[in-house]
Amino acid sequence: MTQVSPGGPPPPGSLPVPVGARTWEVSWWRTPTARRYLFGYVLLAPAVLYVALLVGVPFVFSLYLAMSDAAVGAPVARFIGLDNFASALENAVFYTAVRNTLVFTVGAGILKGLLGTALAFLLLQPFKGRKIVRALIVIPFTLPIAVSVLGWKWMFDSQFSVINWALSRLSLIGNYGSPDWPVWLGQPALALLSVMFVNVWRGFPFSAIVLLAGLTSVPPEILDAAKVDGATFLQRFRKVIVPMIAPILFIGTAFDTVFTLSDLSIVYLLTNGGPDGATEILPTLAYNTGIRGGALGRGAAISLFLFPLLLPAMILLLRTLRRRQY
Amino acid sequence: MATVVVAPRSHRSKELRRHTLIYLGLTPFLVLAVFPILWMAITAIKQDADLYLVDAVPFWFRQAPTWKNFDFLFHNTSYGDWIVNTMLISFWVSAITLLTAVPAGYALARLRLPFAENLGIGIFMTYLVPAIILFIPLARVVSTLDLQDSWWSLVVVYPTFTIPFCTWLLMGFFKTVPFEIEEAAMVDGCGQLGALLRVVLPVSWPGVITATIFSFTLSMQDFLYSLAFVSISDQKPVPLGVATELIRGDIYFWGSLMAGALLVGVPVAIVYNLFLDKFISGITGAAIK
Numbered sequence: 001m002t003q004v005s006p007g008g009p010p011p012p013g014s015l016p017v018p019v020g021a022r023t024w025e026v027s028w029w030r031t032p033t034a035r036r037y038l039f040g041y042v043l044l045a046p047a048v049l050y051v052a053l054l055v056g057v058p059f060v061f062s063l064y065l066a067m068s069d070a071a072v073g074a075p076v077a078r079f080i081g082l083d084n085f086a087s088a089l090e091n092a093v094f095y096t097a098v099r100n101t102l103v104f105t106v107g108a109g110i111l112k113g114l115l116g117t118a119l120a121f122l123l124l125q126p127f128k129g130r131k132i133v134r135a136l137i138v139i140p141f142t143l144p145i146a147v148s149v150l151g152w153k154w155m156f157d158s159q160f161s162v163i164n165w166a167l168s169r170l171s172l173i174g175n176y177g178s179p180d181w182p183v184w185l186g187q188p189a190l191a192l193l194s195v196m197f198v199n200v201w202r203g204f205p206f207s208a209i210v211l212l213a214g215l216t217s218v219p220p221e222i223l224d225a226a227k228v229d230g231a232t233f234l235q236r237f238r239k240v241i242v243p244m245i246a247p248i249l250f251i252g253t254a255f256d257t258v259f260t261l262s263d264l265s266i267v268y269l270l271t272n273g274g275p276d277g278a279t280e281i282l283p284t285l286a287y288n289t290g291i292r293g294g295a296l297g298r299g300a301a302i303s304l305f306l307f308p309l310l311l312p313a314m315i316l317l318l319r320t321l322r323r324r325q326y
Numbered sequence: 327m328a329t330v331v332v333a334p335r336s337h338r339s340k341e342l343r344r345h346t347l348i349y350l351g352l353t354p355f356l357v358l359a360v361f362p363i364l365w366m367a368i369t370a371i372k373q374d375a376d377l378y379l380v381d382a383v384p385f386w387f388r389q390a391p392t393w394k395n396f397d398f399l400f401h402n403t404s405y406g407d408w409i410v411n412t413m414l415i416s417f418w419v420s421a422i423t424l425l426t427a428v429p430a431g432y433a434l435a436r437l438r439l440p441f442a443e444n445l446g447i448g449i450f451m452t453y454l455v456p457a458i459i460l461f462i463p464l465a466r467v468v469s470t471l472d473l474q475d476s477w478w479s480l481v482v483v484y485p486t487f488t489i490p491f492c493t494w495l496l497m498g499f500f501k502t503v504p505f506e507i508e509e510a511a512m513v514d515g516c517g518q519l520g521a522l523l524r525v526v527l528p529v530s531w532p533g534v535i536t537a538t539i540f541s542f543t544l545s546m547q548d549f550l551y552s553l554a555f556v557s558i559s560d561q562k563p564v565p566l567g568v569a570t571e572l573i574r575g576d577i578y579f580w581g582s583l584m585a586g587a588l589l590v591g592v593p594v595a596i597v598y599n600l601f602l603d604k605f606i607s608g609i610t611g612a613a614i615k
Contacts, residue, residue, distance in 0.1 A: 035518075036437055036438070036518065037437075037439060037440070039433075039437065039518050039519070040433040040437035040439040040442075041433070041439065043429035043430060043432060043433035043437075044429070044430050044433045044434070044439075044445070046425065046426040046429065046430070047426040047427055047429070047430035047449065047489050047493055048430070048445070048449065050422075050426055050485055050486075050489055051449055051452050051486065051489055051490060054464070054467070054482070054483070054485070054486045055452045055455055055460065055486050055490075056452075057463075058460050058463035058464050058467060059455060059459065059460065059463070061463040061466065062459060062460070062462060062463040065462060065463055065466070070466075115355075118351075119352075119355050122348060122351045122352055122355075125344075125348055127344070127345055127348045127349075128345065133352055133356065135599055136356060136359060136360050137352075137355055137356060137359045138359075138599060138602055139359050139360065139363060139595055139599070140359050140362075141602075142543075142594070142595040142596075142598035142599050142602065143363075143591045143592075143594070143595045144546050144547050144549075144565050144590070144591055144594055144595075145547060145549060145565075146549040146565035146566070146568070146569050146587075147565055147568070147587040147588070147590070147591035148362065148363075148587075148591070149569075150366075150568065150569060150583055150584070150587050151362045151363070151365065151366040151584065151587065152362065153578075154365075154366070154369060154578075154580050154583070154584065155362060155365060157580075160377065160378060160384075162365055162384055165384055201358065201359075201362070204355075205359065209602065209606055210606060210610060213603075213606050213607065213610060214610075247610075248610045251609060251610045252609075252610065254454070255454070255609055258454050258456055259456075261456070262456030262457065262458040262459070263458075264458060264549070264550050264553075265549040265550065268549075268553070269569055282458075283458045283550075286458060286462070287458075287461075287550070287553075287554070290461075290462045290465075291461075291462070291465065291554050296462055296465065296466070299462050300462045300463065303458050303459050303461075303462060304459065306456075306458060306459060307459065310454075310456065310459075313454070314451065314454050317451070317454065318447065318451060321447050321450070322443075322447060
């Protein structure tokens with residue numbers, strides 16, 4: 001973007017200004033440039049104001065709420081400093097939630113990366129029926145999340161789980177009631193695996209499609225040139241493909257991390273943090289404390305603990321975008 | 327001679343082998359992606375008793391398929407209201423989004439404003455401030471506006487993510503409209519606003535339609551805000567209604583749950599599917615350029 005300094009030469013593409021009109025008596029704010037700026041900022045104002053009022057202000061407000069004893073139904077909130085943060089740190093469930101959040105995000109992230117990469121390289125090949133296969137494979141990502149989680153809840157049913165039926169028929173497990181019959185959402189370790197699995201199920205098409213968009217944006221001439229210069233496949237991958245698709249990978253990872261860290265619906269609908277806190281994550285803890293329990297201040301404090309986890313992803317995105325823009 | 331005849335055949339068998347390998351590799355992914363949906367669909371049209379036959383093969387019907395799970399939705403729950411709410415919410419959210427994001431995207435892309443790029447990135451970054459951080463302070467905002475337990479609260483809140491996304495998307499679209507047609511319009515006597523309304527907008531309609539579609543689909547992806555702000559049955563949007571009203575205590579109305587989920591989920595998925603590439607290039611656009 002060219003920045004136009006007042007009085008400088010007219011930017012390329014702007015209307016030519018009649019020389020006679022441009023006398024020094026005319027103050028700067030009457031020039032066409034100034035009028036264009038004014039017009040532009042007027043057009044920008046509604047969007048900027050909306051976002052500032054309903055994202056910016058609430059964010060700052062949440063910092064204040066987190067330091068108050070605000071509660072549902074209590075109009076006056078007292079300032080209580082860092083008590084909410086302190087009481088969160090004294091709660092054993094909080095540490096479980098932090099640990100589960102990290103395990104969930106990192107574990108699911110690695111799986112999505114692996115599955116997504118394998119799938120992207122398969123979909124990169126030309127073959128018959130590629131479009132329809134692609135359309136079917138991205139279904140998990142395009143269904144509204146609450147809708148598909150309900151389907152999984154039914155598939156993880158303690159007695160009528162279709163997964164267990166299949167395993168039982170394959171003689172991998174016994175019949176209903178036998179000790180090795182898995183109760184997916186009722187056993188602590190299995191429950192955490194199950195909620196992670198649903199996140200992976202929803203996210204792997206996204207990883208694949210983002211990666212695919214990156215891979216198809218690498219011009220084949222560059223790869224051919226590297227080949228002519230004697231680069232092996234691994235060298236081409238490491239020195240040409242990876243650097244070229246790095247920005248798109250960063251952006252995809254940043255988005256996926258933010259969505260995974262902040263998603264409440266999978267855990268809320270499948271286990272609501274249970275059994276016995278085994279799947280408690282920061283979003284469910286914040287929701288149950290702040291809205292269900294009515295302790296808005298403490299809930300806000302807990303959800304703010306997500307912010308340091310989100311920050312690296314946001315900085316990564318910001319740096320990638322800024323570097324590519326200019 | 328012989329080699330001439332053999333060459334295409336070996337080529338064909340090579341192609342066949344390649345295809346077989348690719349399909350083999352894709353099969354697990356396809357099963358993983360599609361099976362849950364098929365299973366939901368089968369459940370939705372099964373009779374209740376048929377659902378709970380443990381010994382029979384669950385993939386087919388022992389009792390005739392039935393529409394009664396759908397009947398149940400429309401006669402025994404507020405499903406009809408939920409659909410209307412969802413459509414109205416999406417409509418108003420789209421209207422707010424277009425009215426703010428179209429001018430903003432245009433200004434950022436075309437008017438050579440100082441700090442335009444940084445402002446654009448700033449607006450887009452707010453898309454990444456997640457609902458889980460904002461929902462508690464927004465609960466206060468909603469109750470101040472006296473909108474709690476009304477779907478209007480969601481109309482106010484959803485633009486917090488549709489405006490950033492659609493502004494970014496439209497900025498990309500407007501950048502591709504050639505400057506010359508706008509200048510020609512201005513030479514012909516249009517003002518800056520006239521050029522936007524009469525020349526730039528008409529050629530940018532694919533972008534405007536895409537932004538509308540995403541206002542709809544992104545609104546329908548939400549769960550947390552509706553869960554936190556709306557608890558009256560007839561005010562709920564579909565995903566929340568299905569997830570909360572078809573589970574009574576320990577009793578799950580599985581057939582109707584799946585019916586209600588798919589009835590709205592499948593159309594959304596199809597539309598989203600058609601526009602998925604636009605979504606991906608929307609969020610990664612700056613990186614591929």
